[in-house]
């Protein structure tokens with residue numbers, strides 16, 4: 667998806683777990699991806715190939731660097747929900763990665 671389109675639609679979600687204030691970020695474009703700005707990681711295919719070939723970062727991380735806080739949708743959870751949230755997120759990412767892999 668083009669970066670301008672992502673910018674317009676405000677697809678970035680910040681998931682805050684309370685009371686620890688631990689954060690996870692996801693971006694929804696064609697699929698939902700896990701983005702981790704602190705280590706410059708994104709779970710999308712574009713990131714994987716660009717990173718692997720030394721060609722920089724994907725559009726999702728570029729977008730995250732450009733936006734400000736009020737363009738991010740914040741969703742609050744409790745710390746007890748962190749593990750199950752992470753489990754579901756990883757499961758979704760893995761399913762998508764496998765599907766993509768099998769189609770190539």
Ligand SMILES: [Zn+2]
Nearest residue numbers: 708710724726
């Ligand atoms: Zn990405």
